[in-house]
Amino acid sequence: MNLRISSPQPVKNAALNISGSKSETNRLLLLQALFPELAIKNTSNSDDSEAMMRALTIQNGLADIHHAGTAMRFLAAYFAIQENREIILTGSQRMQERPIEILVEALQQLGADISYVKNAGFPPIKIKGKKLVQNQVTLNANVSSQYISALLLIAPKLENGLELTLEGKITSVPYINMTLALLDEIGVNTSFIGNVIKVSSKSEIKNPTNVTVESDWSSASYFYSIVALSPIGTQIKLSSYKENSLQGDSHLSEIYETMGVKTVFENNQIIITKNDRETPVIAFDLNKTPDIAQTIAATCFGLGISCRLTGLHTLKIKETDRLEALKTELEKLGATIAVTNDSLILEKSTFINPEIKIATYNDHRMAMAFAPLAIKKPILIEDAGVVSKSYPDFWSDLKTLGFLIEETN
Structure with missing residues (x-):
């Protein structure tokens, strides 16, 4: 199943229930x-x-x-x-x-x-x-x-x-x-x-x-990306999360502060809101949270800011070689990017190629990390059903937010 993802209207403020970690x-x-x-x-x-x-x-x-x-x-x-x-x-x-x-x-x-x-x-x-x-x-x-x-x-x-x-x-x-x-x-x-x-x-x-089981923080990362790429004031509520999480990926609430996303914990929910704080260059050691590297890289590209991510050596042996996959697919969209065995450097780039097919390499995180870029320009996701590996409701949740999702060849 190949999908065309676009966002003709601003993202709707909504509340979503995310499956357990x-x-x-x-x-x-x-x-x-x-x-x-x-x-x-x-x-x-x-x-x-x-x-x-x-x-x-x-x-x-x-x-x-x-x-x-x-x-x-x-x-x-x-x-x-x-x-x-x-x-x-x-x-x-x-x-x-x-x-x-x-x-x-x-x-x-x-x-x-x-x-x-x-x-x-x-x-x-x-x-x-x-x-x-x-x-x-x-x-x-x-x-x-x-x-x-x-x-x-x-x-x-x-x-x-x-x-x-x-x-x-x-x-x-x-x-x-x-x-x-x-x-x-x-x-x-x-x-x-x-x-x-x-x-x-x-x-x-x-x-x-x-x-x-607490809801999955890795799944939450895609909504942090959506909010980061949206206009100031955009807000999404996600359930069920706790401030003293066992999940390492909960660190993304701090990481996304540098991309203008504020997190508030309230009644077993996180409320994430876009504000006007964005850092022109970000650098993080993701040794403790490598699974959110793809999302962060795609968000930075969409925002037109540069980033340096290190501590990524385990990404070479995931569902695919995630570093090489990121490099290949971001370059299709116009990115200037370099990777090593354990790091990624993305230069400030402009999203110049819409309607590009993004290969997913049997990797659920490739599909979900790139989907938020549809806020900027329409994007095509190949083998979009791969998201079921970790988040079967992903595409329906994006529709709830107002994304237009159409099957394509």
Whole structure:
């Protein structure tokens, strides 16, 4: 499905309900599989979370999680401790190109029985579940936080808990803290001191526990972009969010202040409003929040301001090489942009090419990051259905705001 996106009228002031965080949901789904006493509310309706739910019910055989990277990492750890179950964990062609060796080796350090079906270091993997009694493992700290969280999530069910030592500078600390906070919330004892994380063993949750998933901050980022690109006074209300969020991407409320967007927390909502404060040049280290890099870059381009974004090394192994994809698609629109293995530099540019087809590379964030630019000039999004990976209601929510969305060839 290819879509033509335009905004013939100013964006309507509106209130939207955003689905639960995919990051929180997938962590809690795994914990619920380990502790059935756990009840979860406001779960994400994303493809990734649906894939996670389906895979958790499989007893033996093939578990195909398609494009769901989080599910691949978390399920590799989960199935490793499921005694007497044998699973082949696989995914899409792109998933089979995304490395998993670091996590597999860590699980093997704990005693897991995991082997590669095709190419060493990459999915598909064959997992023979067993009881794991080792409790110490060491990882390089600059790896994907999903590897670290996968180990932490199964730690309560390890006979002796887990002591995880991280070597070097830690990447995406907020996501590690999110995992630990959720473990704490269900009564698991944890500590994170220096570069050592400890999680205690826990056989069961004594009291039924209800956890409500906060709405997804990554999804909110696209509305921050819309407000930033709109006239002064434009306002959108988003539910359900909290000021003391576990999600690292909540930092975007501070980032978008530099692009003229004010955030107010009120009654489980965030109210975002365009004011007249814009900084001509912005620079951010997104080491802790790499998932909002595409949105920020597209917003800066639309505003005609320059930006320097660093700490982006994990973007090379996402649904696509997001840095190269950003460079290619922004250049189509008239941007002057350069990327390295971990950074992006966008010069002050003018949006000179409307009606351009933006390729999405099987990457939901490419589609959603570029869509707000339709406020400036009409834009075409190829394979627009890819948004269902994290935000199936995205296009209908844009229609609520007054965007004109038409199917095209």
